[in-house]
Amino acid sequence: MTDEMESMALQGRVEPPKANGEVIFDEPWQNRTFGMARSLCEAEYFTWDEFRACLIKQIESWEAAHTASEPYQYFDHFLAALTELMALKDLCETDELDQRSQEFVDRPHGHDH
Amino acid sequence: MNDDHEHHDHNHNDSRHHDHEHEHKHEEKSPQAIRAEALESLLIEKGLLSEHAVDDVITNYAQRVGPMNGALLVARAWTDPEFKQRLLSNATQAIAEYDFKGGQVDHLVVVENTPERHNAVVCTLCSCYPWAVLGLPPKWYKDPAYRSRIVREPRTLLAEMGLSLDTNIEIRVWDSSAEVRYMVLPMRPENTDNLTQDELAALVSRDSMIGVEVLCQAGQSS
Numbered sequence: 373m374t375d376e377m378e379s380m381a382l383q384g385r386v387e388p389p390k391a392n393g394e395v396i397f398d399e400p401w402q403n404r405t406f407g408m409a410r411s412l413c414e415a416e417y418f419t420w421d422e423f424r425a426c427l428i429k430q431i432e433s434w435e436a437a438h439t440a441s442e443p444y445q446y447f448d449h450f451l452a453a454l455t456e457l458m459a460l461k462d463l464c465e466t467d468e469l470d471q472r473s474q475e476f477v478d479r480p481h482g483h484d485h
Numbered sequence: 486m487n488d489d490h491e492h493h494d495h496n497h498n499d500s501r502h503h504d505h506e507h508e509h510k511h512e513e514k515s516p517q518a519i520r521a522e523a524l525e526s527l528l529i530e531k532g533l534l535s536e537h538a539v540d541d542v543i544t545n546y547a548q549r550v551g552p553m554n555g556a557l558l559v560a561r562a563w564t565d566p567e568f569k570q571r572l573l574s575n576a577t578q579a580i581a582e583y584d585f586k587g588g589q590v591d592h593l594v595v596v597e598n599t600p601e602r603h604n605a606v607v608c609t610l611c612s613c614y615p616w617a618v619l620g621l622p623p624k625w626y627k628d629p630a631y632r633s634r635i636v637r638e639p640r641t642l643l644a645e646m647g648l649s650l651d652t653n654i655e656i657r658v659w660d661s662s663a664e665v666r667y668m669v670l671p672m673r674p675e676n677t678d679n680l681t682q683d684e685l686a687a688l689v690s691r692d693s694m695i696g697v698e699v700l701c702q703a704g705q706s707s
Binding site for chain 1: 514515517520521526527528531533534535538539540541542543546589610611612613624627628629633
């Protein structure tokens with residue numbers, strides 16, 4: 373594969389989905405998180421209605437505690453709903469996730485280079 | 486490892502055509518990005534998820550599911566009165582033959598725009614949306630401003646979004662839920678009698694099927 377082909381392939385893979393030319397995901401993690409939620413639902417670890425219920429709860433509690441002028445980050449709520457549901461289902465405990473996240477924070481820069 | 490999808494953030498800046506895309510990316514990841522990465526790594530370790538499955542979902546939504554499915558239905562409804570009747574009376578049944586992937590259309594209701602009535606779709610609680618026919622929702626669809634204002638002051642909000650409707654046109658707003666997803670059947674633009682179904686489908690925008698745009702000829706918003 374030539375360098376140019378490789379970079380085009382990479383670009384194709386990492387480009388977020390677009391609809392009517394609009395980028396739907398701001399950052400790759402949002403894309404991954406959406407993909408995780410759908411994969412888990414398709415594998416029947418939960419139903420989309422269960423996920424939706426968690427998402428609504430997250431959004432409602434955020435909206436109750438914040439004013440409309442504060443920046444609203446939909447995918448923050450999406451990720452919070454997913455992690456909450458995984459804990460509720462005993463599939464992934466919050467402590468475990470906190471710990472893994474901390475390990476990732478502590479990794480030296482450039483670990484994946 | 487599961488992070489090869491992130492290599493682009495830091496490398497490959499030597500490639501001219503996406504220099505500007507990525508040069509602003511930071512070495513530091515946001516806490517959410519780290520948490521999402523941690524979650525994915527744990528779920529893969531536990532065997533609940535495979536990186537491959539996540540990639541497949543993303544590719545599927547990015548490339549195969551999209552507003553095009555909805556546009557095909559609209560174009561067919563414009564040219565096939567019998568199909569239109571079926572679509573309006575039971576959309577879920579009417580679209581079963583297409584086997585659209587993407588889900589969230591188990592109870593799809595299609596609402597028709599007429600010269601007297603304009604329809605718009607929202608999910609006031611979160612972001613319910615008929616993915617199989619419209620792809621993924623646009624960002625504004627998920628924002629609190631759209632979700633509340635389209636109900637409270639639809640005429641003003643639509644005007645701000647570029648759609649000024651005559652005051653004698655009734656506006657109906659349909660609130661999506663876990664049970665029901667809505668899609669708008671926009672009015673066919675004038676002077677499109679000679680167009681084929683495919684050409685008509687190309688005129689149908691996503692926004693017109695959410696009901697925040699009406700179609701003019703050549704697919705321009707009014």
